Amino acid sequence: MALLPPDPVYTIRNVDNVPVYSLAFSFLPGGLERLLAGSKNGYVYAYNLQTNRVQQKIQVGQAPILHLIHTNNHLITQEKGGKFKVFSLTNSGYEEDALIDNDYPGFCRFDANTKLETLYVPDKDSKIHIYNFSGEKVGSLDPDASLKLGDPMCLKYVEFPCDQPCLLAGYEAGWLLLWDLNTSQCISKLKTAECPMSVDFHLEQQRGMIGNASNVIQIFSIGRKDLSLAHKMDITIKNPGINKVQSRSDGKVFASGGWDSHIRIFSWFSLRPLVVLTEHKQAIQDVVYSTEKVSFWNAKIMAAGGLDGAITLWDLYNNKQ
């Protein structure tokens, strides 16, 4: 008999049970390990991963925090309504450095190149703008107007070997475009089944996945030589609607969080579902993997947050000796 579904290693109740919209791990020098939760009320709550208690409340704005990225010394947030804020980490806390306000009404999460400190920010009319961390616009990606793409829905920054940075962008009409960031040209495109909600790509696996509003997760690949997008296969899941897909950095598994409040973990190798986690009561908004080992669990853990105001921490498929 198969093993019974596991339980989370810990469940954090968000402050006032506010729905969680985005999550980010932050590993600060000096061993401070925190989990940042962007919430509906415009706050980012920082949870200490040693105590699992809230350590800091950062008020960002009024609208829900759709996305968070934490680099070594910056915190970048995205509020619903198109406000992107860059905070720099100072001795006294986070200080707002820059504000980018483009009135973008959608849900598309921005992405960033942390090395070059560039942000890729979605905008209306299928546009994606490139900013630096100081809030200065340095370029934009404009698709051919004849292609009716609709608004951007999801972005993923990929850096291919031989210094070739690219950006995967999914658009409302179901197109997935691969942008070469050196030339700002679209080098490949793929029509997917439906409006993509979330995209992720794993470099070693040469494969990525798209979660959309249907009950299918689509797997695509990017050709090694010509960087061409190709549809590989579909994984059918039970309930429609995916909010977030996320691959683990070791390329063994990837996870999806859906409207049905289920987190699913799949094997990259066989593309089979491995486990369905039903801990949450409402839709999952974000699923992230920690980039480094969390010392309390001595493992790279996964965190998931949803509209039910819970943040669950999971330690799954980590080979423990």
Place this chain on the structure above:
Amino acid sequence: MTAVKALSDILVAYIKSDVIFTAIVDCCTPDAEDTDASDRDDAWEHYVQLLVTLPQRVANRLEINTPKAFSHENFAYYLIFHVIRAIDFMSQSSFQESTQYKIKGLSHFVSKIITNFYMGGDSPVIASFVDILSAWTETSEQNRYVKRKLIQTLLKHLSRQAIEYLSIMLLKQCPIHYKADQQIIYNVIGDNFDTNNDWKEILSFKIPFYVKPKDYKDTTIQENLLYYLSYTKNSEGNMNELILKLATVWADVRLINTSNLMEHIYISQLLILAVRYRVTMSLWSKSVWKTSELKNILLRGMGKHLDVLSPEFRCVGTATIEIILKIMAELETDKKPELKFQYDDMGDSCKQIYQNLKDLSHRCLIDHRRKGPDNYAPRQINLKLSLDYIASRFAKDENCRAHNTIVSCAVKGPEQTKEIVKTIISVKLDALDGKQENLDSDDDLVPYDMSNDISVSVKKHPKYLRDVLEIIVEASDAELFECSVEVAEEVVTKQLRDEDPKVVTEILDVFVHLEPKYHIDDFDNVKFKTCVAIVCQRPEVAAPHLCREIHTDIGRYSIATKMLMLDVLCEAVNRISGVYSHKKLIPLKTEDIICEPQKDLSPEEIIRRRLINKTRYFHTKKPHPFSKAKRNMFAAVADNIFYPLVGGFGYNQLTLSQHNLKQDVDNILLLKYLAVVGNVVLATKNCPKVTTYCWEVVKIVLYMRYTPEPTIQTSVMSLLASVILVVPSSILKVEFFDVMMELRSWLIDCLKNVDLTMRLGGPKSESAIFAGQVLALLEKNLGDIE
């Protein structure tokens, strides 16, 4: 493990040492006075048992690491080597020193070796042992008579099973010298036939009748056997007995045993040869042989043979009888015309069989006119070679490896190596590129149980009956409403049984009058099914309620609603009474017991599981005769359904009759009602109260029979027909006789104008035809004489 391996090596050394040889000789040496003979025998038997089963014991412990010395064949060679040495030593010492030996112990040992290592007659070890035994009796050495005696005694004390195996091999392998007067077989077996019952029984019965020869052209067994029998003490008597037995078997031709041609030829060969020997014996001794009984049997058998379809089989029959009669003619003085069949027209195989049998009749080894096969050379046994071979097998070290592997290596320069590695890697990469998706074999990530992955709509399903009821009554949420209606049937079946009657009537009312407030696929069907399920679950509450509703005042419910109610009642009645044929039960597949390598299992448990998994069961599962029978569920609730349905009719007939005309123009409600009543009556079959119900129905029939409407008339007739079908004819003839006669005359009346109505066609003619059919049914049931 190392210790066990070391032990096994010690055992090999033990087996190869002289210990066993000395043990044999020691065991065969007569006892000193003080030792107890039986104790010694017991100890010896125990020792022998351990010794011969040693390979299995070692293999059980060491499994794949068992040394080769313990292979079946090698081990047999070692043991036989010791036995041969012991025989040789004992015969020599007895010849030179006239030492006395008791051979019983050795016999026991040899028996065990034969029974353990016989391998269905294919063992090369036993074959060469037999060769050596037979060769020893014929050596030119001086001690050959001692050896002969020793071997004969050895054979005498063998166990019965060993005799069985060994005698066949002896008969098969002992060479026949057609020119010599003495044959080896007698020297080997000696007078064991007369002195040992086992030998006698096996040679005179087991071998003739139970040996299954592979090739009829090789007749060594037959010739050796009959030659030996002719040398036994009461040879003529033995021969007579054997001949009669053989003849009976030969003559007993049935269709079943005609397929065994080889065996039949074998019997025929034995019979011919036996008759030949017997005739030669009586010619010698000038004694009279009474052959009348034999001839009777043979002639009877010949007739049967001629009836057989297979030409070969027929040929065996004719050839045997022809040859035997020809042989027996030698005893008679007056010449009679010979029996002669024609074989030219038969196939080649027949001719061969005939020739074989004919040749065999000349191979009587005690007859001076004997004739061996053309170009015959007796099999030569090379004693020295056999002995040497056994010795060499004994001396060989099984574990030494033959060093004949050629090791080659090609020297490559560093440049070449680089190239080679590059090619290999690129080929592998290419292969990976194409195949990665298909490789799913060794995914080391173990999936968890997925049963918690349920669809959202399932999650919302109400789980309790009262929830279902509440949601449906409120009908505030489309999705909830839809799933509640969909699960209603299931919930009802599971939970209604223990509910309060009030809830039952409430839920029934809700579903009967349910409106599709939101779109639901196949709504009417779902609704109907749920209603039926409710009535099925609680008929004693739901059915009277439903009937009351059916019989309410005109105008309260539409005709369609009442039709639905009747339909529900009808379907529920059918379901409860099990009118539908039983669906075939699909036998549940018994799950294989998975034999996982669990460490904490006892070996017995592992063996038991393996046995269960490997055993094939040959039997058919026969269901118990009552397994298909079902309890008459309807009988218990029949009252609750029948009386409200029929009874309401009397008081509230307004709802159905002419007062309702405005509503029910085509009488569809009435027709439906009658059909349902008929259905209920049919369902009451086998109920104890069936006659009571039928009286009620007959009353309806009597009341309604003069209706002018032909469609109603047809319905009434079918109601009558259902009564006739349901009531057992014995009761029908007694209790219902008068009524039935009256109704019979009514049916005949209906038939009167059949010619006229037929011409008109339409419902009238249909009702007339139906009346005829019902009449026939009635006549049949009334007229039947038990």
